[in-house]
Amino acid sequence: MSKLKKNNPVQKLASDLSVYGVVLAGGSGTRFWPKSRLKTPKQLCALGGQEQAMLSVTLDRFAPLVAPKRRMIVTHREQLTATKKIAGAKCPLVLPEPQAKNTAPAIALAALAIERLAEGTDPVMISMHADHVITDLNEFNAVVTRAVATARSGWLTLLGVVPTYPETGYGYIERGQALHLQPFDGTNSPYEVAGFREKPDLATAQRYVESGRFLWNSGLFVFPVKTLLAELEQRLPKDMKALRSCLKKSVGPGKNPFDEAKLAKVYPRLTKISIDEAVLEKSQKIAVIDADFGWQDVGSWDALAKAFPATDESGNLIYGKAVTIDTSNTIIDTDGPLVATIGLHDMVVVHHKGAILVCPKSRAQDVKKIVEALQAGKRKDLL
Amino acid sequence: MSKLKKNNPVQKLASDLSVYGVVLAGGSGTRFWPKSRLKTPKQLCALGGQEQAMLSVTLDRFAPLVAPKRRMIVTHREQLTATKKIAGAKCPLVLPEPQAKNTAPAIALAALAIERLAEGTDPVMISMHADHVITDLNEFNAVVTRAVATARSGWLTLLGVVPTYPETGYGYIERGQALHLQPFDGTNSPYEVAGFREKPDLATAQRYVESGRFLWNSGLFVFPVKTLLAELEQRLPKDMKALRSCLKKSVGPGKNPFDEAKLAKVYPRLTKISIDEAVLEKSQKIAVIDADFGWQDVGSWDALAKAFPATDESGNLIYGKAVTIDTSNTIIDTDGPLVATIGLHDMVVVHHKGAILVCPKSRAQDVKKIVEALQAGKRKDLL
Numbered sequence: 001m002s003k004l005k006k007n008n009p010v011q012k013l014a015s016d017l018s019v020y021g022v023v024l025a026g027g028s029g030t031r032f033w034p035k036s037r038l039k040t041p042k043q044l045c046a047l048g049g050q051e052q053a054m055l056s057v058t059l060d061r062f063a064p065l066v067a068p069k070r071r072m073i074v075t076h077r078e079q080l081t082a083t084k085k086i087a088g089a090k091c092p093l094v095l096p097e098p099q100a101k102n103t104a105p106a107i108a109l110a111a112l113a114i115e116r117l118a119e120g121t122d123p124v125m126i127s128m129h130a131d132h133v134i135t136d137l138n139e140f141n142a143v144v145t146r147a148v149a150t151a152r153s154g155w156l157t158l159l160g161v162v163p164t165y166p167e168t169g170y171g172y173i174e175r176g177q178a179l180h181l182q183p184f185d186g187t188n189s190p191y192e193v194a195g196f197r198e199k200p201d202l203a204t205a206q207r208y209v210e211s212g213r214f215l216w217n218s219g220l221f222v223f224p225v226k227t228l229l230a231e232l233e234q235r236l237p238k239d240m241k242a243l244r245s246c247l248k249k250s251v252g253p254g255k256n257p258f259d260e261a262k263l264a265k266v267y268p269r270l271t272k273i274s275i276d277e278a279v280l281e282k283s284q285k286i287a288v289i290d291a292d293f294g295w296q297d298v299g300s301w302d303a304l305a306k307a308f309p310a311t312d313e314s315g316n317l318i319y320g321k322a323v324t325i326d327t328s329n330t331i332i333d334t335d336g337p338l339v340a341t342i343g344l345h346d347m348v349v350v351h352h353k354g355a356i357l358v359c360p361k362s363r364a365q366d367v368k369k370i371v372e373a374l375q376a377g378k379r380k381d382l383l
Numbered sequence: 384m385s386k387l388k389k390n391n392p393v394q395k396l397a398s399d400l401s402v403y404g405v406v407l408a409g410g411s412g413t414r415f416w417p418k419s420r421l422k423t424p425k426q427l428c429a430l431g432g433q434e435q436a437m438l439s440v441t442l443d444r445f446a447p448l449v450a451p452k453r454r455m456i457v458t459h460r461e462q463l464t465a466t467k468k469i470a471g472a473k474c475p476l477v478l479p480e481p482q483a484k485n486t487a488p489a490i491a492l493a494a495l496a497i498e499r500l501a502e503g504t505d506p507v508m509i510s511m512h513a514d515h516v517i518t519d520l521n522e523f524n525a526v527v528t529r530a531v532a533t534a535r536s537g538w539l540t541l542l543g544v545v546p547t548y549p550e551t552g553y554g555y556i557e558r559g560q561a562l563h564l565q566p567f568d569g570t571n572s573p574y575e576v577a578g579f580r581e582k583p584d585l586a587t588a589q590r591y592v593e594s595g596r597f598l599w600n601s602g603l604f605v606f607p608v609k610t611l612l613a614e615l616e617q618r619l620p621k622d623m624k625a626l627r628s629c630l631k632k633s634v635g636p637g638k639n640p641f642d643e644a645k646l647a648k649v650y651p652r653l654t655k656i657s658i659d660e661a662v663l664e665k666s667q668k669i670a671v672i673d674a675d676f677g678w679q680d681v682g683s684w685d686a687l688a689k690a691f692p693a694t695d696e697s698g699n700l701i702y703g704k705a706v707t708i709d710t711s712n713t714i715i716d717t718d719g720p721l722v723a724t725i726g727l728h729d730m731v732v733v734h735h736k737g738a739i740l741v742c743p744k745s746r747a748q749d750v751k752k753i754v755e756a757l758q759a760g761k762r763k764d765l766l
Contacts, residue, residue: 034723323756325749337734338765340417340753342742349741351720358732358741359725366708370723373706382721
């Protein structure tokens, strides 16, 4: 921070008392098994040879943007202890959900908490997922700063990642007209959203990328909280009423403003719905900002290679002790035993706490089937 | 034994005081890494889901043939302790070689020991390797009994395994004329050896198998000891003189008749040569007996599937805890961690004491390269 100029917009943001940071830290810990487990899902793991858990890296990303006392994490109650341990002083406030209900209830919970904690201001929330990778932090800070300015103009603002290849595992956002807001020049203006597209097939994804008009829906949002709450009340009136009824009458600064026992009663009846479906795809006040900061939603083992650099000249990603012979484009992650490979290409080999996974990268999506088999086999010790 | 008839030839053999059993238990522990190690090579490991080490299974094979006090093991000095532990009362006499010098010196050592221990008789030695698999023990006993009778007629007798497929990793023996010895009928007579053939290419191996005249050179021998020693003195006179000089003047029954300190001085100068090259390929008194008792020299991980039955209907051999999805013809051997596989075919996955091996079966021969890399990397703990 000391190197930043006084009029640096990021530094201004960090001292803006009405800007809040929210980290959505759900996840059931199946897709990165055996490293991720039920009680330590992906965001609580250190992936890609990092020393810190993804959640911790995510919180650090807020450092130049939002002070710790204006941050909060929404997580599943099962993961509360492990989450608090990793969050520590970086984010003292952790809101536990009694059940996973997709993103709309989680974001509503955070928005209501911010409304309560930010009394007297007109707050903006930056919402991130705890398990995304972002490599260009300077650009990230610049984009978020623009997104906050856009949100201040009343727009629910999405960070639309400029696609680098025709990914079929993400949803896409189609850009509409430029918004010509202040203080943007012509090159980095936010746009209206022309529409959302579900995960496309490969040919469609290729068309999207070539058109230059489509962006990956990253799930990174910057919302004016009052606008967001108004939209939520309109789309999910019963759910919002139920959630509001769980707010405590009085709450200390930085404390969870919800009565957890009441939440536990209310949650089973909430609609399980994404924020995209509940609000974003219906609202008229949706903007998107081009984001080109090395973003990846590391969805499964095979995606690691898109988010992290190879550790040798054969395109392998090797974390832990290994001896490789004629092995390329392979992911090796071991917490102890030495892994020796011969003649492996595009494979995944993982050892973590009593379990070994071996599969081709192309089958990494099926790791959840292993978890299902372990559930069926009552191997709770390995879940 | 109690079920055998009184005139059963195997039972007669077991009570024949001039029949000795020798187990060659060398091996550097590279081809079955990480299960086999320098101090616990293949023969000291339990492979194929067996509960006992291969050496122990090999000694048990002698049970109906040779009493423990007329058995001996020749092994490398490095492996003496582990070998004695497994041999126990099944074979109290273990002869340690100071260096690996291929099979001729090892067999010479055993032959000289037998000559000394069997004073007054005309001994026959049955020589086996400690790391072979034999599945039909009744037939094995019958064949060995015939081989002992053949050796009694003065022939250095080889057990030639009837090939079941065109293996390119074994040497072959070509049958010559039938010997018409007593007490054999026409169907199981021993033959003269017409010649030895090196490991052939596939086309040649196919020709061998189709001809019906070629047998696998199993390395299982039955020798008249006096004849063998005479041949050895003729072919390797200096080596035999040196070895004889290491015999103690007096030795208790069942004790190692060699002075180990003298052996350590003599061994470096011995010719490193196989018994095949030193004697068998040159001698005029070589016979071969058809052996069809489910023999395999389990040379590397991929060969396990030829020696042991699949443990599931997908042709996998799984020893230890595993969850497999869309996995076939794969070998999984784990001493602890659960192994989970998806989409693996014809692969090898092994976890043993701090190391994991993953490779296609077709690359199992290259496991020794891993061991070399570990040697170069000074990972003695994993050798």
